[in-house]
Amino acid sequence: MNVVSVSQLNRYIKALLDENSVLQNVYVSGEISNFKNYYRSGHLYFTLKDEGGALKCIMFSSYASRLKFSPQDGMNVICRGRVSAYEKNGEYQLYAEDMQPSGEGAYLIAFNQLKDKLEKEGLFDSAVKKELPPFPRKIGVATSESGAAVEDIKNITKRRYPLAQLVIAPTAVQGDFAPQEIARALAALDNEDQVDVIIVGRGGGSVEDLWAFNTETVARAVYACKTPVISAVGHETDYTICDFVADLRAPTPSAAAELACPDSAQLLQDISAAKNKMINIMQSRVDSGMQRVAELAESRVLSDLGAYIDVKNEKLNSLFGDICFLYRKKLDFTALGFEALVEKLDALSPLAVLKRGFAIAEKGGKVLKSVRAIKKDDEILLLFSDGRAICNVKEVEKNGN
Numbered sequence: 001m002n003v004v005s006v007s008q009l010n011r012y013i014k015a016l017l018d019e020n021s022v023l024q025n026v027y028v029s030g031e032i033s034n035f036k037n038y039y040r041s042g043h044l045y046f047t048l049k050d051e052g053g054a055l056k057c058i059m060f061s062s063y064a065s066r067l068k069f070s071p072q073d074g075m076n077v078i079c080r081g082r083v084s085a086y087e088k089n090g091e092y093q094l095y096a097e098d099m100q101p102s103g104e105g106a107y108l109i110a111f112n113q114l115k116d117k118l119e120k121e122g123l124f125d126s127a128v129k130k131e132l133p134p135f136p137r138k139i140g141v142a143t144s145e146s147g148a149a150v151e152d153i154k155n156i157t158k159r160r161y162p163l164a165q166l167v168i169a170p171t172a173v174q175g176d177f178a179p180q181e182i183a184r185a186l187a188a189l190d191n192e193d194q195v196d197v198i199i200v201g202r203g204g205g206s207v208e209d210l211w212a213f214n215t216e217t218v219a220r221a222v223y224a225c226k227t228p229v230i231s232a233v234g235h236e237t238d239y240t241i242c243d244f245v246a247d248l249r250a251p252t253p254s255a256a257a258e259l260a261c262p263d264s265a266q267l268l269q270d271i272s273a274a275k276n277k278m279i280n281i282m283q284s285r286v287d288s289g290m291q292r293v294a295e296l297a298e299s300r301v302l303s304d305l306g307a308y309i310d311v312k313n314e315k316l317n318s319l320f321g322d323i324c325f326l327y328r329k330k331l332d333f334t335a336l337g338f339e340a341l342v343e344k345l346d347a348l349s350p351l352a353v354l355k356r357g358f359a360i361a362e363k364g365g366k367v368l369k370s371v372r373a374i375k376k377d378d379e380i381l382l383l384f385s386d387g388r389a390i391c392n393v394k395e396v397e398k399n400g401n
Contacts, residue, residue, distance in 0.1 A: 007087065014085035017092060023083040028055065028094055029102055032075045044071065048079065048094070056093040057081075063097045068211070069110035076102040107207050111214055114241055118216070123223050123245050130228040130247045132260065136196035138165045139260050140189035140227070142182060145170035149203045149232070149253035156254055161261035167192055173202035178212035183221035190225045198225060199256045200242065201232030210234050213242040222246050232256035359384050371398055 004012070017023055030048030037044055042061025047054050057079060071077065081096040101109050118124065139157065143149050145168060157164055169185035172178040182200065189198050200222065201213070212218060213233045222229050222245045231246035232253040243249040250256035360383040361368040374380060374393055382389045 006090070010085060010087040010090045013090070013092070014087055017084050018082075020083075025080070026083060026094075027078055027080050029076070029078045030055065032071055032077060033073055035071055035073045044096075046071065048077075056091060057096050058093060059096040059099065067099060067110075068106040069101065070113055071099060078102050107211065107214075111241065114214065114216055114219070115244065118219055118241065118245065123219065128223075132228050132230070132248060133196040134262065136161075136164050136261055138167055138192070138195045139257075140167045140169060140192060140195040140198040142169045142171055142185035142189060142198065142200040143202055143253070144173045147173065147203055149201060152252075152254040153199060153257040156257035157261055160258065160263050160265075162264065164261050167195055172212075174205065174209045174212055179215040179217035182212060182218050186218075186221045186225055186229070190227050195227055197260050198227050198229045199232055199250075199253070199260055200229060200246070201250070201253050201256060202234070203253065204235040204238065210238060210240060213240040215241070218242055219245045230256045230259055371396060 028048055030050050033047045033049055033054075035044070035046040042064055044059040044064045046057050046059075048057055049055070059079075059081075078100050079094060079096040080098040081094050083092060083094055085092040100106050122128070141150060141153055143153075150168065154166060157166060167189060169189050171181040171185040173182070186198065186200060189195050200218075202210070204210075210233055213231070219241045222231070222242055228247045230248045230250050231240070231242045232250040232255065233240045233242055234252075236251035239249075248259060250259050362381045362383065363374060363378060368374060368380065374396060376393055376396055378393045380391055380393060382391055
């Protein structure tokens with residue numbers, strides 16, 4: 001009886017699986033379940049299942065980083081990899097090296113996933129879109145320095161608005177390092193002195209060629225720009241994440257140049273039209289003024305000034321007479337009121353009382369109001385309406401005594 005250890009048996013089974021050429025490059029389809037993404041290591045762990053079974057899978061970070069989409073539970077995929085055993089627990093599993101969605105393309109899934117994420121964060125909101133300057137002095141361009149796109153932008157800008165200066169920030173527009181280069185070019189242009197608007201993009205190509213503009217790196221770089229950004233990627237039918245984040249989307253790089261700068265020929269026409277309009281307005285005002293002067297020249301004021309002055313003088317005299325009449329009437333009314341007040345005041349005067357036969361008695365300069373204020377032999381003063389008398393009191397009689 002040949003007895004082997006668990007480790008030996010597991011190692012043997014692993015060797016059998018590793019030596020099987022069929023199992024070293026196998027395609028397996030199934031639904032993802034128990035998906036786990038260990039972000040620190042970047043390794044992906046999941047299970048592929050169908051109606052009849054399940055298979056444990058692992059995708060190491062070196063392969064996972066190449067995926068164009070984010071795997072999720074319930075997603076049907078096709079995985080390519082090798083089958084081997086993990087000696088420690090004796091389980092066999094698929095070591096996935098590539099993964100593609102089953103039915104829907106990986107690029108489309110990645111596009112929709114990132115689009116939904118950024119839209120929820122508000123990067124597409126119209127409220128954050130910036131207005132393009134009407135007359136840019138400097139136009140920044142982030143694109144390949146050797147592509148047709150940059151030449152189109154140069155030609156159209158020179159033809160439409162030669163006053164503008166182009167500032168080119170060369171960058172790769174496809175490949176693994178393109179997103180980082182595009183982001184750096186955008187940041188450099190955004191910090192460039194007096195750059196008024198930025199065009200970012202490239203000419204047409206396949207989905208893979210345009211994919212740099214569907215990355216989160218480029219999307220956030222566009223959103224971070226303080227300068228208005230026009231996205232011009234591919235052809236008119238091509239839409240990228242960059243288009244949604246940018247302040248304005250142009251169907252092509254040529255169209256972006258037309259949107260970025262005004263048409264100088266049209267501006268000259270507008271200026272000429274405005275000039276003619278101003279001339280017509282001024283001529284109309286001059287004609288109107290001349291007509292008014294002619295009317296005034298024929299008026300009575302200028303043709304017979306003496307008669308005009310006589311009429312005005314007559315009117316002035318009439319107004320003066322009216323004013324004098326009203327003033328005298330006002331004085332008469334005021335005088336009548338004054339006399340009435342004088343009569344009322346005279347009726348209340350002490351002198352009027354004295355004229356009726358009364359007298360005022362004083363002692364020591366004070367008016368006597370009671371007999372109790374004097375006594376026998378006091379000297380008092382009697383005031384009459386026509387004089388006064390100094391008297392000596394011979395006797396004092398009080399009422400009731």
